[in-house]
Amino acid sequence: MKIAVDAMGGDNAPKAIVEGVMMAAKEYNDIEFLLYGKEDSIRKYLTDETNITIIHTDEKIASDDDPVRAVRRKKNASMVLAAQAVKDKEADALFSAGNTGALLTAGLLIIGRIKGIDRPGLLVSLPVIGTENGTFNLMDVGANADTKPENIHQYAILGSYYAQFVRGIKNPKVGLLNNGTEENKGNDVTKRAYQLLANNADINFIGNVEARELLSGAADVVVTDGFTGNAVLKTIEGTAMSMMKLIKNAVYENGTKAKLGGLLLKDSFSNMKDVMDYSKHGGAVLFGVKAPVVKTHGSTEKDAVYHTIKQIHEMLESHVIDDLVHYFEAKETLAE
Structure with missing residues (x-):
């Protein structure tokens, strides 16, 4: 399974994000992490690059950016690129500690909601x-x-x-x-x-x-x-x-x-x-979109990042999104 990580989101990024990913990577060798953000800043906190890929970008969405405008205009922002990877099936889930409104917007506009969920x-x-x-x-x-x-x-x-x-x-x-x-x-x-x-x-x-x-x-x-x-x-x-x-x-x-x-x-x-x-x-799960999109607190530290990744692992392992898609598709068919 692959998790797209907005490494630049949050007050303590990228340090807390990368250190939390390192903790999770030691426990879950079945996860590949795609870290989106400034490569030099991310690599400074990496202790092991096993199952980790860095996708460099200098652009990020700030906490005070307008959510919709930022997602639409900052095409190379770390959060946007991570969401696009999920949409393109290059990753299975999206994790960020960044701008909540922007993450909700990225989840809805880029990844998309499950058919039947308003x-x-x-x-x-x-x-x-x-x-x-x-x-x-x-x-x-x-x-x-x-x-x-x-x-x-x-x-x-x-x-x-x-x-x-x-x-x-x-x-x-x-x-x-x-x-x-x-x-x-x-x-x-x-x-x-x-x-x-x-x-x-x-x-x-x-x-x-x-x-x-x-x-x-x-x-x-x-x-x-x-x-x-x-x-x-x-x-x-x-x-x-x-x-x-x-x-x-x-x-x-x-x-x-x-x-x-x-x-x-x-x-x-x-x-x-x-x-x-x-x-x-x-973290908080944006539930009802086509893949797990999970947000943790902006001031989060490495332990909270670890626990959130653990949560995402459980979601992916349970195939809960697939079951939801089948459930609502069946309801839509009956309604027709």
């Missing part, structure tokens, strides 16, 4: 508290701010496939994020989405779930519109960071006894931080 969405894996390595999937987390009930319905199908094929969950539970668990809760979009989900025998829909239930594992897959999903994702991330800061301040500002207690609990605090670090579960 709007691909961003899917992330988040931790379930109280379980060892337990996660759930949330979709959409920002690809589409304005979402129709039909889009949320498709997110449920996409998320179910991901949970089943990539995570290995048989008959995954799907919940609709809402402001109450009752069927009649929510706005017009969520009420109509509820009916679509309830009437689809292909998914295991368990009804509405509230935001406070997410980290408790109320569902394996939770679907919502992109605006709400993005706000929830950033709230979870911000709360985790604030809690760690609060604990740290409590330890350092309450005398010797608190500091001694903090020292004794140092390992526990470290474990807590690891549990809340969703980057360890991979």
Whole structure:
């Protein structure tokens, strides 16, 4: 399998990207990495070139570039060339830590969406508290701010496939994020989405779930519109960071006894931080396009790059995209 990597995307590129690729390359000898970017800068961090090819380009898409204009005008940008390689079947997946809007645009305009899917969405894996390595999937987390009930319905199908094929969950539970668990809760979009989900025998829909239930594992897959999903994702991330800061301040500002207690609990605090670090579960997948397109945080370090590549490997190994294509093609045939 081949992964096209935008080596110049992200705040810490190319160092963090290349070092993360090096970590993954040591573990997965069945992956060939195509690194797109400035060759001299990339080669500086390479320790082994086995299964690695550098495709040189001086052009890249900056974090403040207009996404659509950048993808259309910067034809030789590292992200654009990597996306084109996937479209041309020279690579099987695209990975970037760069401009999120540009990556979404490249995924849609260059790689293209699966026939039958109106709007691909961003899917992330988040931790379930109280379980060892337990996660759930949330979709959409920002690809589409304005979402129709039909889009949320498709997110449920996409998320179910991901949970089943990539995570290995048989008959995954799907919940609709809402402001109450009752069927009649929510706005017009969520009420109509509820009916679509309830009437689809292909998914295991368990009804509405509230935001406070997410980290408790109320569902394996939770679907919502992109605006709400993005706000929830950033709230979870911000709360985790604030809690760690609060604990740290409590330890350092309450005398010797608190500091001694903090020292004794140092390992526990470290474990807590690891549990809340969703980057360890991979990146955000633009799900619904013809190949895996995966985005990790712009400020990502090498460990997060490694975990994201591990996630892409699992997606490619499971053939989840192929199964989705067959599913929606069958639906389209029946509709005709």
